Amino acid sequence: MYSADVPADDTDDTEERTRKLEAEVRLLQVLLESAPDFITRISVDGKFLFLNRLAPGFRMEDVIGTSIDNYVPEEYRGLAHTAMSAARETRAVQQYATIGQISADRVGHYLTRVSPVIENGEVTSLVLIATDVSALEEQRILLQIALDAGGLGIWTYDPSAGTGTWDETARRIFGIADGAHPPNLASVMDRIHPEDREAVQKELARLETVDRYGPLEHRLIRPSGEVRWVMASGLAVRDHTGRVANVVGSMQDITERRAFEARLLEAQKLESIGRLAGGIAHDFNNLLTAILGNLEFAQEAETLEDARALLEPIRIAAERSAALTAQLLAFARRQVIEPKVLDPNPLVRRLEGLFQRAIAENIRTNYSLSARGRVRADESQLEQVVMNLVTNARDAMPNGGELTVETRDADVGARSATEPSELSPGRYVVIRVSDTGAGIAPETLPHVFEPFFTTRTGGTGLGLATCYGIVKQSGGHIGVESALGRGTTFEVYLPRVDEEAASSLVFQPSPGTASGERVLIVEDEAAVRAVVERTLQKQGYQVVSVRTAEEALELSARGEAFDLLVTDVVLPGINGRKLAQQLASRGRPMRALFVSGYTEDAIAQGGVLEPGISFLQKPFQRAELLAAVRTLLDLPKP
Numbered sequence: 001m002y003s004a005d006v007p008a009d010d011t012d013d014t015e016e017r018t019r020k021l022e023a024e025v026r027l028l029q030v031l032l033e034s035a036p037d038f039i040t041r042i043s044v045d046g047k048f049l050f051l052n053r054l055a056p057g058f059r060m061e062d063v064i065g066t067s068i069d070n071y072v073p074e075e076y077r078g079l080a081h082t083a084m085s086a087a088r089e090t091r092a093v094q095q096y097a098t099i100g101q102i103s104a105d106r107v108g109h110y111l112t113r114v115s116p117v118i119e120n121g122e123v124t125s126l127v128l129i130a131t132d133v134s135a136l137e138e139q140r141i142l143l144q145i146a147l148d149a150g151g152l153g154i155w156t157y158d159p160s161a162g163t164g165t166w167d168e169t170a171r172r173i174f175g176i177a178d179g180a181h182p183p184n185l186a187s188v189m190d191r192i193h194p195e196d197r198e199a200v201q202k203e204l205a206r207l208e209t210v211d212r213y214g215p216l217e218h219r220l221i222r223p224s225g226e227v228r229w230v231m232a233s234g235l236a237v238r239d240h241t242g243r244v245a246n247v248v249g250s251m252q253d254i255t256e257r258r259a260f261e262a263r264l265l266e267a268q269k270l271e272s273i274g275r276l277a278g279g280i281a282h283d284f285n286n287l288l289t290a291i292l293g294n295l296e297f298a299q300e301a302e303t304l305e306d307a308r309a310l311l312e313p314i315r316i317a318a319e320r321s322a323a324l325t326a327q328l329l330a331f332a333r334r335q336v337i338e339p340k341v342l343d344p345n346p347l348v349r350r351l352e353g354l355f356q357r358a359i360a361e362n363i364r365t366n367y368s369l370s371a372r373g374r375v376r377a378d379e380s381q382l383e384q385v386v387m388n389l390v391t392n393a394r395d396a397m398p399n400g401g402e403l404t405v406e407t408r409d410a411d412v413g414a415r416s417a418t419e420p421s422e423l424s425p426g427r428y429v430v431i432r433v434s435d436t437g438a439g440i441a442p443e444t445l446p447h448v449f450e451p452f453f454t455t456r457t458g459g460t461g462l463g464l465a466t467c468y469g470i471v472k473q474s475g476g477h478i479g480v481e482s483a484l485g486r487g488t489t490f491e492v493y494l495p496r497v498d499e500e501a502a503s504s505l506v507f508q509p510s511p512g513t514a515s516g517e518r519v520l521i522v523e524d525e526a527a528v529r530a531v532v533e534r535t536l537q538k539q540g541y542q543v544v545s546v547r548t549a550e551e552a553l554e555l556s557a558r559g560e561a562f563d564l565l566v567t568d569v570v571l572p573g574i575n576g577r578k579l580a581q582q583l584a585s586r587g588r589p590m591r592a593l594f595v596s597g598y599t600e601d602a603i604a605q606g607g608v609l610e611p612g613i614s615f616l617q618k619p620f621q622r623a624e625l626l627a628a629v630r631t632l633l634d635l636p637k638p
Contacts, residue, residue: 038110038130041117042068044088046081049125068128073099080112087114088123098130108134157185157234157247159207164188164247173230173253175222193219193227207244211236217254229255290317322619339376339474341499344407344429345369351383355390355405362400371407373429373496377474385470385478388463389433389490396437396488406432409496423477427496434489440482448480467492514540517633520560521545522552522567522579523595528618532566532595535622536629549574549582556588564633569596591632595620 032039032052041050046068054060063071072080076098083094095113110130117125153170157163162185166174174191192200196218203213214233221227234249294310294317301307348369355365375382386405393403410428440448451465467490471478475495482488519541523529526547533545544560546552549571565583567576574582580592597618616628 036132038128038132040068040128040130042084042126042128044123044125046084083112083114084126087116087126091116091118091123097133108132109136152250152252155183155234155249155251157204157249159204159244159247162186170251173228173251174220175224175226175228191220191222193221195219207236207247211238211244213247213249217258228253229258284321287317287321290314318619339378341374341376341497342379342382343374344371344382344431344494347379347382348386348405348407348431351386351390354387358387358391359394359403360400363394363397364402366402366404368404368406368408371409371429373409373427374499375429375474375476375494376497376499377494378470381470382474385467385492386431386433388467389492392463392490393433393435393437393488396435396439401436401487403436404432404434406430406434408432410493412493422479423493428476428493429496431492431494432489434487436487439484439486440480440488441484445480445482449478516540516542517563518542518544518561519564519566519629520552520555520562520590522547522549522565522571522576524548524568524571528568532625535625536566539626541629548572549576549579552579553582553586556583556586561588562590564629565590565592566629567592567594569594591635593628593632595625 035052038055039052040048042048048064048066048068051060051063054063068080069077076096079096079098083096086092087094093113093115095111098110098112099108109132111133112128112130115127115129116123117127151169153167153173155164155166155170164183164185166176166183171177189197189200199216200218203216207213212233212235215231216233217229217231219227219229230251231254232249232251234247236244237246237248239245291314294314298307298310298314301310348367352367359365390403390405397403408430410430412423412425412428449464449468451462468478471492471494477493478490479493480488480490514536519536521529521532521536521543523532523545524547529545529547533543536543544555544562546555549567550573552565552567553574565580567579569576571579576592576594576596580594583590591614593614593616595616595618614628614632616624
């Protein structure tokens with residue numbers, strides 16, 4: 001028998017390698033035992049081969065060789081088996097959520113990952129790594145409780161793929177059954193109300209620049225056809241390249257809230273209407289009392305001079321009635337206006353003389369007119385707004401103070417924090433009037449623009465309401481800030497335009513002299529028709545007056561020719577605008593002067609007078625009527 005001695009140095013090397021391997025094994029054992037996760041190796045049929053550690057109350061010798069089914073609750077075993085089968089078949093890592101033993105008498109929530117062990121090309125076993133997510137699950141449950149309490153649904157959206165996810169609440173809001181396919185952009189847009197789709201698409205497009213979706217209120221249509229209102233908002237999540245990789249958001253069904261707000265708004269409107277009706281009744285009844293009373297005295301007057309003396313207070317009361325009506329129309333944004341491009345700085349400077357006469361000597365005035373932009377507005381109405389704000393500021397400082405009038409340019413962005421939230425993004429010119437008076441109480445501030453609401457003795461409650469209507473009709477915004485003891489500031493925002501300002505020269509046309517021109521008057525109110533007819537006849541015009549448009553068309557059909565049509569806008573049957581059009585279509589073109597107390601948009605869209613339209617607002621004086629008639633007749637024939 002042959003034998004050979006092993007060299008001593010080879011023996012030493014083997015022992016050294018063995019010691020190193022044993023040290024590495026001990027280190028790996030320590031690392032495995034120290035790991036917070038449960039790391040196990042199981043056979044392909046689900047029996048434990050190795051565990052890095054055990055929950056308190058269990059022994060290693062009792063667990064090794066047993067099935068994992070003994071430690072997985074029955075309702076989760078299907079998930080476990082599915083994940084293990086998938087790992088064997090696909091040779092890829094799988095994961096599932098389950099409940100497992102934390103101790104002999106307590107379980108916890110785990111996220112388990114299953115990895116295949118491949119040896120010689122075959123899956124020989126599986127490694128399971130179970131991470132305790134009990135704390136996260138508790139937080140998730142608390143968050144879910146909060147979301148459910150608020151009725152908030154969670155959704156996600158991947159812009160690159162056009163797909164997303166939604167939770168149970170979001171599906172319920174949309175009226176989508178559980179188990180439905182994950183949402184994509186096309187399917188969601190189909191459920192958005194057609195009138196709101198553009199707003200939703202704009203918000204999605206803004207994600208790239210503002211990293212935020214909404215908050216946006218819009219309607220959706222459930223599969224049943226029911227329409228619901230939702231509030232949706234979200235935040236963009238960017239990847240390492242800066243691209244929006246995902247959007248995570250929430251939505252809430254606000255249908256009931258909007259219904260409640262609508263009922264509350266209706267109640268507030270009724271309250272405002274009641275105050276408006278009461279204010280109108282109060283002021284008009286006062287004026288009518290003065291008119292009727294003086295008329296009775298005039299009828300009883302023994303001399304013409306005595307009667308004439310009573311006509312003056314009647315005229316004053318009538319003019320005040322006309323002013324009250326104009327203020328109400330301005331508040332309601334129904335006044336006919338002729339906007340033109342204005343530079344606000346010269347407008348304020350022209351008013352300085354009026355300011356000085358209206359303001360007491362103990363009030364110091366400051367001006368800072370730095371605006372370079374121009375606006376499109378009715379000049380006389382804008383002057384009225386500025387004058388009203390200045391006189392309000394004066395009244396707020398009976399013991400003196402400081403009044404400041406400013407103009408400036410403002411660029412309002414989509415996320416501006418310094419400008420009013422009601423403003424749409426864009427370029428504006430701001431007119432600012434501030435005082436150092438007593439200020440407005442917080443409970444009063446929300447009502448300052450309501451008609452006939454006033455806290456000032458002797459005030460009508462129409463000044464600020466008129467300002468509000470004028471500014472809104474011009475496409476702008478008016479806001480107020482105030483603090484008791486520190487004063488009040490009003491800011492008027494008007495859209496900025498780039499055109500050159502129009503000339504502010506005002507021409508006063510003469511009533512002129514009639515040359516036998518024929519004028520057709522169409523007015524359904526007999527008293528008004530008589531006044532217009534008598535006014536024009538006394539000036540020398542040949543006048544024919546009728547009550548309706550149909551009567552005027554009959555005259556035209558009989559061959560009657562006229563140089564001018566003076567017609568009320570609002571008539572029974574055919575209105576004044578359509579009458580003028582029908583006369584022109586019959587080969588009877590003539591100049592037309594439209595008169596009305598309220599046009600109902602027949603000649604003015606949104607209260608803005610259409611180009612080429614001549615309009616005279618009721619009530620008017622004789623000189624105004626005659627000047628308007630003469631101006632039209634002196635134009636070239638149509």
